[in-house]
Amino acid sequence: MSDGYPAWLREVRTALSINSQIVLYGNVRDVFLLPAPHGWEPCDLQTGLHRVLAEEGYQHLVVADPVAGLGVLPADPVTAKAAAEVVQRDNRPPWGPWKDKEGPLGALCDVIERVATADGQRSAVLIEFASRLILDPGRLDPAEHAFFARSDRLSRVAYPKPVPTDSRPLYNPIVWAVNNERDLPVWLTAGNDDVRKIAVPLPEFGVRETAARWLANALTGYREAGEDDRHELERRLAEQTQGMTLRSMMAIARLAARMRTPIGEIDEAVRCYRVGVHDNPWRASHLRGRMQHAAENIASRVKGQREAVQRSVDILVRAVLGLSGAQAGGNVSRPRGVLFFAGPTGVGKTELAKELTQQIFGDARAYTRFDMSEFSAEHSADRLIGAPPGYVGHDAGGELTNAVRQRPFSLLLFDEVEKANPRILDKFLQILDDGRLTDASGSTVYFSETVLVFTSNLGVTAEEYAIQREADPLQAPFTRDELEVRVRRAVEHHFTTVLNRPELLNRLGDNIVVFNFIDAETAAEIFDVLVAHVHERLRAEHGVDLRLTEDVRRQLLAGATRNLAMGGRGIGSHLESALVNPLARELFRREDLNGRTVTVTDVREADGMHRVSLA
Template identity: 50%
Template sequence: MTGVSPEWPAFAREIDATLAVQSQYVLYGNLRDHFLVRPGGGSPALRSLRDLLWQVLEPSGYQTLLCYDPVDGLMVHPQEPDALDAATRLLGGKPGNQPPSLARLRADLTAFGRPQEAGETPVRGAFVIDYASRLVVSPEQLDPAERDFFLFCLKSSRTALPLFQPGTVRPGPLYNPVVWLVDGERDLPSWLTAGNELIRAISVPSPDFGDRQATARLLAGSFPGGRPDPEVCDAFAEQAEGLALRQMVDVTRLARDRGLGFTQLPDAVRTYKLGVLDNPWRRGFLRERIREGETSVPGRIVGQDAAVTKTLDILKRAALGLSGAQAAQSSSRPRGVLFFAGPTGVGKTELAKTVAALVFGDESAYLRFDMSEFSAEHAGDRLIGAPPGYVGHEAGGELTNAVRQQPFRVVLFDEIEKAHPRILDKFLQVLEDGRLTDGRGTTTHFSECVLIFTSNLGMVGSEVRPGMPYELIERTIKAAIGDHFTRVLGRPELLNRLGDNIVVFDFVGAEAAGRIFELQLANILRAVSDQHGLEVLVKEPARSTLREWCTADLEKGGRGIGAALESLLVNPLARALFERPPGRHGPVTVTGMRRDGPTVTLELA
């Protein structure tokens, strides 16, 4: 029979159920959190791990909990006369106050595990070793004293005997267990736990949505009114995805400190996660700016009306907080996700910059990673930082550092198909959970970012050609992307996370090419005017000739037009300006152009 309610956390129920067969436990994971309990099926409450362990053990006749850590040494829990008396009888004397050390810990464990003498009143207790991950520098490279200590613990786990205690709810036999609290399962020597059926490793998980939901309703009582709408509590629980219950308590404290009500907890969660108060997504003028973008963006991204329209639709969805609204819990995912695919040089990167300027009012909010630089598996360390013990570990990752510094930004991953498949797994975590943990153990949240991936998939070895109907181009490229992620990479789940956010760009047509030519020509002439105070005019028929030359081959899109302008106009213009006498003023007029092989000569007036 057990005294533990089925409403206790699962790991606590596992400890209670196995006290008759385990002499030691290794608890790892979410140890520093609060834990939600409903004693006797009553009102829920939050308890620390130490309090929870005691409330698990006490109903089974345990009388004291001895707690050791490398800072404070040995303490008794709870600090009550009965527990202190039980600890004295269990140890064969009062707990000492010597400085903590492995030698002192071994002495305490020796006293704790001593056989009880005939006629001695049996005492049930447990011995908790906190911060056990910090007892040694390396669990696999022990010095002689450390090795001897853990060898003693190994032998103790096998020689310990369960204890009978008549007159209790569970008269026995139950062990007086040693409980190790560690950060990770491998923080103790492997030979201590491997193959040792008397030591049980138990993971303490992070809270699930149900835990966060119950905690939100519990914390509602600390705000005026006391019983907010359950929908508000559920929204708080969704916003708190990735947070511990202890952090939810901190969020409510922050909210009260900022004078926020319970309904404003999403703002408090964002402030807690990101460390910023201002939220660009909630600025009143954002809707108007996106609406104006329906007119201004097509003038900047020429000939891509379908791609621009779909991109703006996704931005509208992001601005309203409706990205992933079809999912039960989606609040921590990125604000927007876009996958730009299609021919090279058609405006994919330019549209990413435009999105940054449109939403955040600043192109510097745009961060680009060339994924061709991440073709090796170890290159992923650049994104999130090297693991502990490796060179550069302290520096963190380029991606995680940048997003923590500025959580509201557009992140562009250019030519994503060139990244190593293992690196793509990191994107899967970002798309699903909206967060990444770097090599230093620091969590970075992407919930306010727009993530943009670009790709040329479907352009090589396919039937896609200029002049094809856009619908056919879109269908063919999407099929190629699906085949790449599913069959080539074996990552269909990543494709599923992208959903219908794949935006396919069209080839640059003749009409769009003419407009791109005029825009880029105007940029060149403006640059000459700004830097040299010189007006350059390109008159007919030179203008028509230049346009014809620059738009003859549209395979490389707008980038190809720009390269042609540089070769056919900028180079000969620079040569002509070098030959121009210093101090000569007045406009320079290009009236004609001559082409002699690769060399172009301008006729100037």
């Protein structure tokens, strides 16, 4: 800040001689730090605007508020009287809520016309909360259209004028403060050189660092800390509040002071402000203990994927330590962990995601799954972040943003991501980079405490697998190294050539986890696990102890592993058809099964239907 004022206020000062009306849009509801005799002073927009105008010789700033009515700055009797002489109409007091036989907008337009065309003194009008003047800028009623038509004409007929105390020709400007530039009719500002649109941005790093220095005095231990520790705190607070307003920074400082957060742990106050939860599961002492044995525990349930399990656990250990993206510097708002599971279908990608959830959060159900095949249409992005205002369901929010808002500490599973529309994948760029996403209502949702898991079947299709298996049933179709190269090339080709989204692949980095094919030995282990599930269900539901003869087991295993192209799902499907369905049919005919042992002695297929014999 060259003279201490934000850039947008300096641009307002420049516009006074060349533009009759100014539209301020964007971060207009924030607090702004302006220079003061003993440091910095927090000011709102109208106070900051008044200070700049006063330095340029403007006697007063009339503030028009749709709710509070008319006011004036500075708020003293002398100034109020001078302003009243400018905006007085029919000898009635102009202050207070607008009342006029032509309606409130007619009365307001009379006021701004009188100010803009006043002779002999510098005056300005700020129309606060101008976004709330009308319901829909695209559908104006006659009174609204007349108001903006008069405003449009006024912007073109007003001229800069000198005053007795200042020979410079300056406008008496009309300043509109809106959330979005589209909150005003397009025809008012489009192609109109007399109306300047000035964006009020979120505070940049230098401003946030200044604010951090100003706020830090209230933090526990700041005054006692050394100079280097103070600078480190200020830098960290500025870095961790990227994309936030100064109002948010002030709220974080109040929260840290109330929680007596040490200056070395200011990130805890930022995290608490973002997610609204004081407890941090990522720092729980039992989590480290679970992660030390996570690889062994998961491998006992996800069969044949030793390399994938170990790679995933390594990435999550990094997440637990808070080192994800550490090489990129101070941006700690990225997701805690990102994994991209790639490989054949039915090999345990979704199952591994569930097991990781169990290890991290102690609950295998603490994840939210999105089937990305449901998001193949471009408009389906509305399901993730919510429909735009004015559309059906806009007030319901998005499935993704609602899920993270309700459960900020969770695992998000995006299944078969290659089937999603490329436009939808663009949403993940902001999540992977900044760890946040703005929904359709304008609310920001933070992903900094989540783990993102993407799955994909890119690499080798079931048909290719079947052909390779048919050529040599006893040999795996590819070695581990060949599979790694093949799958990674397929993923790279899909993102760079098919989707034309190399930037998304770049965000994934080295977090691609390649899964093995299911071999014969692993298939037998999966088969035994699935049969054990049937045992457990029968025992729990009906008190029945199920047993298979060795011949029946071998027969079922041979059928289930005859074609491993569909992986574990193929084994489960065969087991359901050959055992579960005929077994259910036979048990349904019997009564008083509780406490009995049922042995399957024979399995046969006839007329396309499997049958079992029980003893």
